[in-house]
Amino acid sequence: MxxxxxxxxxxxxxxxxxxxxxxxxxxxxxxxxxxxxxxxxxxxxxxxxxxxxxxxxxxxRFYYSTSMKELFEKNIVWDLEKDLFMISESYHKLMKKNQKVILIAFKEGNSIDGLYNQINKHPRQLKELLIEYFLEMKQQRKIKYEGNVEGLAMAYLYMLYGEFVSRNFVEGHQITSIDGDEFIFSAVQLFVNALKEKDNNFSAV
The missing domain is CATH 1.10.10.60 (Homeodomain-like)
Known part of the structure; x- marks a missing residue:
């Protein structure tokens, strides 16, 4: 923004x-x-x-919910791999850009009444956007997933968030030497391989 x-x-x-x-x-x-x-x-x-x-x-003003909502409205092409790459790269760019907001959340979350709720509405909105996306992909028979779609959205969101936090806020405890692009590639491939419909012969759940 x-x-x-x-x-x-x-x-x-x-x-x-x-x-x-x-x-x-x-x-x-x-x-x-x-x-x-x-x-x-x-x-x-x-x-x-x-x-x-x-x-x-x-x-x-400076966190990511408005930007991510616009991204889902305008940039989704209903191709799992392309969409997840686009979502992941945009998320990491926005989180990097807004590191100071996240730092304030870590430092002040327990001392300012209502701050956690104020900040958490952003990942909650992103979770809802991901749920809607995965449900539509199921409806279009472009992914195969029989579990709770909210759990699927949370798994993807936590994977992105966890990597960002460990890379940028855990001093001396970075758990990987791969860069952000390599991580995104691995994360996207994991979900694509798990969810991509390959035989077009499944029954939608």
């Missing part, structure tokens, strides 16, 4: 994410955020009300 630094709201949100990720939620004041964004504190209050209000708005 493009940040418009000529827009007052965007400048405030960008400043809030950067400062909170660097110093912690409690250590950053609304006055400091406003100063970083080159506006008055009153302007911040007028736009977002409170410090928690600006953090919640920043998470919604």
């Amino acid at each position: 493009v940040i418009d630094m000529s827009d007052t709201s965007d400048r405030l949100l960008y400043a809030a994410i950067n400062l909170i990720a660097e110093k912690g939620y409690k250590a950053v004041s609304t006055k400091e955020i406003a100063k970083e964004a080159s506006v008055s504190e009153m302007t911040l209050f007028r736009h977002f009300g409170t410090k928690q209000g600006i953090l919640e708005a920043a998470i919604d």
Whole structure:
């Protein structure tokens, strides 16, 4: 998502994410955020009300749910391998771009009331998009899967998320030497080989 630094709201949100990720939620004041964004504190209050209000708005602005929803609406071609590659690569690019939001979640999740729910609505929405995708692929008889489709969506989401976290946030404990592209290739091939209909003779569940 493009940040418009000529827009007052965007400048405030960008400043809030950067400062909170660097110093912690409690250590950053609304006055400091406003100063970083080159506006008055009153302007911040007028736009977002409170410090928690600006953090919640920043998470919604800079996390990935809107981008992923647009991707599913516009870029899906109903080819399992192509779609999973596209979803996985886009997910990793967005997560990399929004590392500061994720860092705030790790650092502040237990100290800010409602923060986990605010952040978790993004993976929940992605899970629902994946469920809808896999159900439609079953309906089109392009995959064969007899289990709970929510479990399938969760397995794919956790695989992507787990690899991203271990690579970017677990210092000294990275469990693989392969790069992100190699991981995505392996993950996609695993799911394609497990789900791809090969004989067109199964009964849809």
